[in-house]
Amino acid sequence: MADIPTAAISRLVTYLRILEQLEAQDISRTSSTDLAERAGVTAFQVRKDLAYFGRFGTRGMGYTVAILKRELVRVLGLNQTWNVVIIGTGRLGQAIANYPGASDYQFQYVALFDVNPAVIGQQIRGLTVQHMNDLRSFVEVNRVDMGFLAVPPDHAQDAAQSLVDAGVRGILNFAPVVIQPRTLERAGQHELSDEWRNVIVENVDFLAGMKRLAFYILNPHLKDAPNSEDQE
Amino acid sequence: MADIPTAAISRLVTYLRILEQLEAQDISRTSSTDLAERAGVTAFQVRKDLAYFGRFGTRGMGYTVAILKRELVRVLGLNQTWNVVIIGTGRLGQAIANYPGASDYQFQYVALFDVNPAVIGQQIRGLTVQHMNDLRSFVEVNRVDMGFLAVPPDHAQDAAQSLVDAGVRGILNFAPVVIQPRTLERAGQHELSDEWRNVIVENVDFLAGMKRLAFYILNPHLKDAPNSEDQE
Numbered sequence: 001m002a003d004i005p006t007a008a009i010s011r012l013v014t015y016l017r018i019l020e021q022l023e024a025q026d027i028s029r030t031s032s033t034d035l036a037e038r039a040g041v042t043a044f045q046v047r048k049d050l051a052y053f054g055r056f057g058t059r060g061m062g063y064t065v066a067i068l069k070r071e072l073v074r075v076l077g078l079n080q081t082w083n084v085v086i087i088g089t090g091r092l093g094q095a096i097a098n099y100p101g102a103s104d105y106q107f108q109y110v111a112l113f114d115v116n117p118a119v120i121g122q123q124i125r126g127l128t129v130q131h132m133n134d135l136r137s138f139v140e141v142n143r144v145d146m147g148f149l150a151v152p153p154d155h156a157q158d159a160a161q162s163l164v165d166a167g168v169r170g171i172l173n174f175a176p177v178v179i180q181p182r183t184l185e186r187a188g189q190h191e192l193s194d195e196w197r198n199v200i201v202e203n204v205d206f207l208a209g210m211k212r213l214a215f216y217i218l219n220p221h222l223k224d225a226p227n228s229e230d231q232e
Numbered sequence: 233m234a235d236i237p238t239a240a241i242s243r244l245v246t247y248l249r250i251l252e253q254l255e256a257q258d259i260s261r262t263s264s265t266d267l268a269e270r271a272g273v274t275a276f277q278v279r280k281d282l283a284y285f286g287r288f289g290t291r292g293m294g295y296t297v298a299i300l301k302r303e304l305v306r307v308l309g310l311n312q313t314w315n316v317v318i319i320g321t322g323r324l325g326q327a328i329a330n331y332p333g334a335s336d337y338q339f340q341y342v343a344l345f346d347v348n349p350a351v352i353g354q355q356i357r358g359l360t361v362q363h364m365n366d367l368r369s370f371v372e373v374n375r376v377d378m379g380f381l382a383v384p385p386d387h388a389q390d391a392a393q394s395l396v397d398a399g400v401r402g403i404l405n406f407a408p409v410v411i412q413p414r415t416l417e418r419a420g421q422h423e424l425s426d427e428w429r430n431v432i433v434e435n436v437d438f439l440a441g442m443k444r445l446a447f448y449i450l451n452p453h454l455k456d457a458p459n460s461e462d463q464e
Binding site: 010 | 236238239241242244245246248249250253269270271307308309310314316322323324326327328330331332337339377378384385401402403404408409410412422430432434435436437438439440441442443444445446447448449450452454455
């Protein structure tokens with residue numbers, strides 16, 4: 001699995017969402033052509049993306065929705081529990097905490113943190129908002145797999161460092177900032193400082209979506225070849 | 233510009249964000265190596281992505297931050313005004329309306345719509361929440377370039393159709409649903425119905441980010457080759 005493009009992982013997530021919608025409509029069979037049409041890619045792309053992870057269908061017979069869904073859930077690691085803390089409980093943090101479907105697939109919010117004295121101690125979705133100073137001691141005694149960053153842009157880098165210092169290895173960053181891992185210079189080379197090794201940062205960026213949309217409204221013909229990088 | 237991968241557009245947005253951060257730190261020069269390190273891609277990738285749109289640096293001399301930033305702003309269409317309506321004014325819609333930086337680059341919220349009688353007529357960021365039934369007449373007399381979908385999942389498809397029926401050509405979908413364009417069967421072929429031609433849908437999906445993060449926490453070695461599809 002050494003050279004799976006990141007775009008393929010994003011597409012797997014899309015295929016899974018489509019399979020859920022098919023299941024909700026009581027549709028039990030699908031095909032690479034059908035998935036491709038719904039996802040806006042080619043059938044070749046669908047087959048190639050799935051082939052990274054195994055053989056899920058019978059040649060010429062398509063896929064059983066329930067089986068393919070179960071397999072994608074397993075590939076993506078969604079059949080296990082993920083404990084999540086949310087950093088920042090303003091409108092954005094609250095929208096995340098209340099986002100429909102966030103509690104599907106065993107993502108569990110286990111704690112909320114903020115620095116604003118006015119909100120520390122308040123209850124949101126049954127969780128008490130704690131002070132950021134208590135993050136480290138919380139992580140010491142509770143399993144935390146992911147931290148969701150929902151803080152203002154100028155606090156995002158520091159909050160990310162606090163998560164990583166506390167030992168959290170996965171960050172979903174909602175702030176419009178590119179998080180910079182801490183690097184050290186060793187023998188003239190930049191390398192990641194120890195605590196950032198194996199840290200994964202994924203971004204959910206409202207503004208990036210707005211900018212991509214602006215580009216494609218101006219250049220709609222470029223949207224005709226979805227994911228063309230994989231179709232040579 | 234016929235075969236620019238969609239992933240390249242996403243990376244341009246990242247480079248622009250990095251240039252903004254460099255400018256905020258009063259750093260006036262950068263290089264493909266520097267941009268690559270900050271974006272987590274290779275320097276070759278940076279040069280290749282930029283080369284789709286022109287020559288922005290001097291060979292061996294790197295880039296002037298202000299100039300490269302101005303050029304990316306132009307390429308992405310962010311030097312013009314974009315009028316935006318938000319559909320759905322729950323926690324998510326409000327988080328979007330108040331997201332820091334959303335009013336940079338001339339994205340302007342011009343109206344908010346909802347179907348909940350309890351919120352119609354309320355003020356959010358100086359805008360009065362209007363009923364969805366009034367969307368069409370609003371779009372007839374006001375320029376609307378984009379609609380942001382922040383409605384519950386089961387209403388997303390209908391709300392998207394309402395936007396497209398009203399003539400809005402760009403949709404940024406925040407709901408965890410894959411929006412399906414309406415298709416017609418003509419001479420045995422599926423094709424887009426007229427109103428969906430030239431409609432662009434981009435997704436900002438919280439849950440997709442969570443799922444990608446789960447995958448990469450389980451498979452961190454796959455994260456070592458960022459955007460490997462473009463590096464053959």
